Amino acid sequence: MSDATIEVRGLRKRFGRTLAVDGLSFTVEPGTVTGFVGPNGAGKSTTLRALLGLDAPDEGQALIAGRPYHALRTPLLEVGALLDAAALHPARRGRDHLRWLAHSHGLPVRRVDDVLAQVGLESAARRRAGGYSLGMRQRLGIAAALLGDPPILLLDEPVNGLDPEGIQWIRRLLRRLAAEGRAILVSSHLMSELEDTADHLVVIGRGRLIADTSVSELLHAASGDRVRLRTEARTQAMELLAREGGRVAVTDRDTLIVTGLPASRVVELLTEARVPFAEVGAHRATLEEAYMELTRDKAEFTSATETADEVTR
Numbered sequence: 001m002s003d004a005t006i007e008v009r010g011l012r013k014r015f016g017r018t019l020a021v022d023g024l025s026f027t028v029e030p031g032t033v034t035g036f037v038g039p040n041g042a043g044k045s046t047t048l049r050a051l052l053g054l055d056a057p058d059e060g061q062a063l064i065a066g067r068p069y070h071a072l073r074t075p076l077l078e079v080g081a082l083l084d085a086a087a088l089h090p091a092r093r094g095r096d097h098l099r100w101l102a103h104s105h106g107l108p109v110r111r112v113d114d115v116l117a118q119v120g121l122e123s124a125a126r127r128r129a130g131g132y133s134l135g136m137r138q139r140l141g142i143a144a145a146l147l148g149d150p151p152i153l154l155l156d157e158p159v160n161g162l163d164p165e166g167i168q169w170i171r172r173l174l175r176r177l178a179a180e181g182r183a184i185l186v187s188s189h190l191m192s193e194l195e196d197t198a199d200h201l202v203v204i205g206r207g208r209l210i211a212d213t214s215v216s217e218l219l220h221a222a223s224g225d226r227v228r229l230r231t232e233a234r235t236q237a238m239e240l241l242a243r244e245g246g247r248v249a250v251t252d253r254d255t256l257i258v259t260g261l262p263a264s265r266v267v268e269l270l271t272e273a274r275v276p277f278a279e280v281g282a283h284r285a286t287l288e289e290a291y292m293e294l295t296r297d298k299a300e301f302t303s304a305t306e307t308a309d310e311v312t313r
């Protein structure tokens, strides 16, 4: 699976007056789960559709293992995709849907049972897809993506609408598939959904790249120099620490996160002023916090959808 790379180079795509993707470039390496993050309307689906040959780029390239989708000789064996799990014929049984796919792509029919087992859908496979829950549809969509055992996977919002157990399941599955050497690009408009799943992040806003970073680097940068503490005298502590140059955020009723002051100085100041406190320690940022930090200074980081709403309002 050595050439299992996804490459987007200077991609630009316009729909009428909307510039959906605006000169986007990034690469997804084999063996990693890359989260593709941005608010609604940021251009994620358009990029995935360009990679799958469903939208023709106006400029630039969207390449699967070095080639545009239409140049792939056996597409289902080279890339698997989940775009819209709801796009299923309601009268068709799950198993028949996969058999039809296998048949039309010249794949051995035994692959159907392999992928059904892989996604844990054996027991529901003979039921009609119209009666499937959203979670079952997602599993069937992922089974279809895995049918050709491809080294590259593109998944558009695979955890959308799933319950916590379903989210845990997808996380484990994606980690396992990446460990096998696959390149996986998984989109989400919620950073928190990618916690414990993605190794790498490509963050976009309004069709442009905002960050292309490893998760560990991002968390490290966002966690630096933050102190968490608990105090019953919240207002008093906040006033004091702010006066001494700290930036203070409240995370719940009695917990504060202080930026800009080392832990030793926080302890010293609170002790001197006899403000009661407990549990002072380094704060490890969540992925959501890191994302907020990353996008805080980007005034332009609003979704194209919001802008469209403003125009119509």
Ligand SMILES: Nc1ncnc2c1ncn2[C@@H]1O[C@H](COP(=O)(O)OP(=O)(O)OP(=O)(O)O)[C@@H](O)[C@H]1O
Pocket (backbone or CB within 6 Å): 015, 016, 018, 019, 020, 038, 039, 040, 041, 042, 043, 044, 045, 046, 047, 189, 304, 305
């Ligand atoms: N076929 C189309 N015709 C017209 N405009 C489109 C089309 N497809 C996408 N757009 C517009 O392009 C922009 C980017 O949309 P896209 O669906 O790629 O964003 P997204 O990041 O996937 O958003 P979401 O999280 O809502 O799926 C949006 O403003 C959208 O309305």
